[in-house]
Amino acid sequence: MEDKISEKRKFKNMLLNTLVYLCAGIIVLMLTGIIGYIFYRGLPKLSLDFLTSAPSLLNDTVGILPNILNTIYIILMTLVIVLPLGIGTAIYLNEYAENKKLVGVIELATETLSGIPSIIYGLVGMLIFVQFCSLGTSLVAGALTLVIMTLPTIIRTTQESLRTIPNSYREGSLALGAGKWHMIRTVVLPNAVDGIVTGCILSVGRIVGESAALMFTAGMANNIVYLFESFLPEKAGSTLSVALYMYAKERGEFEIAFTIALILMLLTFIINISAKFAGRALRKRKENDD
Amino acid sequence: MKSIKNKVHAGEKAVKLIFTSCGFLIIGFVILITVFLLINGIPAIREIGFQDFFFNSKWASTAADPSYGILPFIMSSVYGTLGAVIVGVPIGIMCAVFIAKTAPPKVAKAVSTAVDLLAGIPSVVYGLLGMIIIVPFVRELFHLPDGANLFSAILVLAVMILPSVISVSSTAISAVPKEYEEASLALGATKTETIFKVTVPAAKSGIVTAVVLGIGRAIGEAMAVMMVAGNVANMPGLFKSVRFLTTAVASEMSYSAGLQRQALFSIALVLFIFITAINFILNVTVKRNKE
Numbered sequence: 001m002e003d004k005i006s007e008k009r010k011f012k013n014m015l016l017n018t019l020v021y022l023c024a025g026i027i028v029l030m031l032t033g034i035i036g037y038i039f040y041r042g043l044p045k046l047s048l049d050f051l052t053s054a055p056s057l058l059n060d061t062v063g064i065l066p067n068i069l070n071t072i073y074i075i076l077m078t079l080v081i082v083l084p085l086g087i088g089t090a091i092y093l094n095e096y097a098e099n100k101k102l103v104g105v106i107e108l109a110t111e112t113l114s115g116i117p118s119i120i121y122g123l124v125g126m127l128i129f130v131q132f133c134s135l136g137t138s139l140v141a142g143a144l145t146l147v148i149m150t151l152p153t154i155i156r157t158t159q160e161s162l163r164t165i166p167n168s169y170r171e172g173s174l175a176l177g178a179g180k181w182h183m184i185r186t187v188v189l190p191n192a193v194d195g196i197v198t199g200c201i202l203s204v205g206r207i208v209g210e211s212a213a214l215m216f217t218a219g220m221a222n223n224i225v226y227l228f229e230s231f232l233p234e235k236a237g238s239t240l241s242v243a244l245y246m247y248a249k250e251r252g253e254f255e256i257a258f259t260i261a262l263i264l265m266l267l268t269f270i271i272n273i274s275a276k277f278a279g280r281a282l283r284k285r286k287e288n289d290d
Numbered sequence: 291m292k293s294i295k296n297k298v299h300a301g302e303k304a305v306k307l308i309f310t311s312c313g314f315l316i317i318g319f320v321i322l323i324t325v326f327l328l329i330n331g332i333p334a335i336r337e338i339g340f341q342d343f344f345f346n347s348k349w350a351s352t353a354a355d356p357s358y359g360i361l362p363f364i365m366s367s368v369y370g371t372l373g374a375v376i377v378g379v380p381i382g383i384m385c386a387v388f389i390a391k392t393a394p395p396k397v398a399k400a401v402s403t404a405v406d407l408l409a410g411i412p413s414v415v416y417g418l419l420g421m422i423i424i425v426p427f428v429r430e431l432f433h434l435p436d437g438a439n440l441f442s443a444i445l446v447l448a449v450m451i452l453p454s455v456i457s458v459s460s461t462a463i464s465a466v467p468k469e470y471e472e473a474s475l476a477l478g479a480t481k482t483e484t485i486f487k488v489t490v491p492a493a494k495s496g497i498v499t500a501v502v503l504g505i506g507r508a509i510g511e512a513m514a515v516m517m518v519a520g521n522v523a524n525m526p527g528l529f530k531s532v533r534f535l536t537t538a539v540a541s542e543m544s545y546s547a548g549l550q551r552q553a554l555f556s557i558a559l560v561l562f563i564f565i566t567a568i569n570f571i572l573n574v575t576v577k578r579n580k581e
Contacts, residue, residue: 005480009480009483012482012483013480013482013483016482016485016486017392017482019384020384020385020387020388020392021388021392022384023380023381023382023384023385023388024384024385024388024389024392024393024401026381026385027381027385027401027404027405027408027452027456028400028401028404030408030449031404031407031408034408034411034419037419037423038415038419041422084312085312085315088308088309088312088313089309089312089313089315089316091309091312092309092310092312092313093313095309096306096309096310097313102313105317106313106314106316106317108573109316109317109319109320110316111569111573112320112566112569113316113319113320115506115565115566115568115569115572116323116510116562116565117509117510117511117512117536117561117565118510118512119510119512119536119539119540119558119561120323120327120510120558120561120562120565122540123327123539123543123554123555123558124322124323124326124327126543127326127330127555128322128326132326148319148323151316151319155316179301179302180302180305180306181301181302181305184305205410208412209410209411209412209413209414210412211412211413211414211513212413212512212513212536212540215540216543216544241412241414242414244412244414244415244418245414245417245513245517248414248417248418248421248517249417249421249516249517254418254422257418258418261414261415261418261419264411264412264414264415265411265415268407268410268411268412269407269410271410272406272407272410276406
């Protein structure tokens with residue numbers, strides 16, 4: 001069969017096939033190249049000291065402890081606020097809403113939010129939280145900005161897992177005399193945990209990698225902020241991503257930047273893999289239900 | 291008994307009210323963002339003048355006689371995005387074909403994992419790599435005084451849009467019904483011809499969605515572009531240092547004041563309108579796909 005086609009067709013086939021393999025090769029090479037290069041440049045400076053000290057001219061240390069702490073604070077604050085809101089919205093859409101048009105509008109709003117670029121979030125966050133709510137450049141203003149940004153993710157994943165809960169569960173609970181809220185609390189929510197967890201993981205990934213939305217809201221300070229004061233107004237601090245940008249672009253300290261890049265890359269890979277596992281659990285249940 | 295019932299009823303009502311308000315909150319956020327951008331963005335456009343703001347090619351916000359024309363930013367964003375699409379989309383589609391059709395399942399899985407990992411890398415890391423690898427490379431290759439220009443930005447953006455282009459179009463390609471391919475194979479077309487003349491055209495709408503998604507990502511990217519594009523308010527040229535709409539906002543925000551600051555909000559408003567238009571197109575194409 002293959003010998004019967006003309007030389008020209010053969011050549012064309014070969015060319016296209018080569019291109020396909022070439023492009024796939026480019027992707028794999030690019031990833032391995034990026035990983036290898038970041039390890040090569042970032043690993044030499046990575047030490048316990050680097051992770052556990054603050055930058056100080058007096059002690060002559062350059063550490064990223066403040067940035068690690070700030071990243072953790074912002075993740076915690078964002079999740080604490082966004083989880084109830086996102087889960088609440090998903091429950092409303094899936095369990096309560098009767099008006100199809102309204103559901104459409106809310107879903108459109110969610111789509112709109114997820115399409116807005118982070119620099120606009122940064123700007124609007126600055127206008128609303130930093131200035132209008134007079135929180136000042138602070139971790140809490142940054143976290144509130146990220147709440148709006150990560151809300152669509154939480155809503156989407158929670159909704160996906162709510163949809164997989166069979167209606168018979170709900171009907172069974174209601175038939176036994178449970179009120180709707182009781183039913184949601186005891187039947188719906190426990191069964192939606194995997195979707196919520198996936199949403200959390202994806203949001204954490206987005207927060208860890210975020211820089212444009214945080215530069216003008218959470219600021220660029222590198223001082224240690226303690227847990228008890230992390231949620232106060234005017235307590236500014238930069239996360240790892242923002243710090244990477246500052247070290248690379250403003251100060252030209254590329255070795256520090258690459259070490260932060262190494263940490264960020266490892267974090268995002270861990271997040272990516274755990275999101276996959278959580279997602280797999282979700283899909284498994286879906287298949288079992290079908 | 292009756293009192294218990296009433297109490298339960300009131301509780302249920304309260305819970306319903308809470309969940310409903312969560313739903314409305316999302317709409318509220320969108321309105322809030324739009325209103326804040328409009329309130330802060332419109333005054334400067336009015337003061338500078340519509341014509342002068344959009345069609346003047348000179349941006350000199352800190353000059354003694356300031357000029358606020360954002361045409362360079364608009365054109366740079368458009369050229370940069372187009373360039374990224376021209377470079378990134380063909381590679382992305384080829385790779386999607388590889389994942390969905392050509393590769394054995396295990397290899398396909400490995401490559402799509404690589405794509406997912408690439409998607410997870412933060413934009414500042416891409417920016418850093420661009421600064422250290424691509425910018426010097428472009429400078430050496432074309433013998434330029436400085437490699438931080440539109441071309442470098444296009445390369446970095448092309449890499450950044452690849453993951454979303456690949457994953458969306460490979461999903462679309464593998465969703466094409468088998469019968470189409472079988473019919474083509476039965477007529478004597480080779481496997482490769484079938485893929486490129488039947489399968490890919492049949493997945494066209496999904497691929498269009500992927501491209502629009504890529505455009506949205508490229509036009510909204512700020513940090514990586516800031517690190518590699520050189521950040522000078524020139525009209526775009528392939529080897530000229532440029533500023534995108536996103537980086538125009540980001541680069542002057544920290545020290546701006548007065549009309550200059552307001553003009554930055556206007557730029558953000560323009561960017562927001564661009565993005566909303568792209569999302570609208572995206573929604574329409576996705577909906578059409580579903581039907």
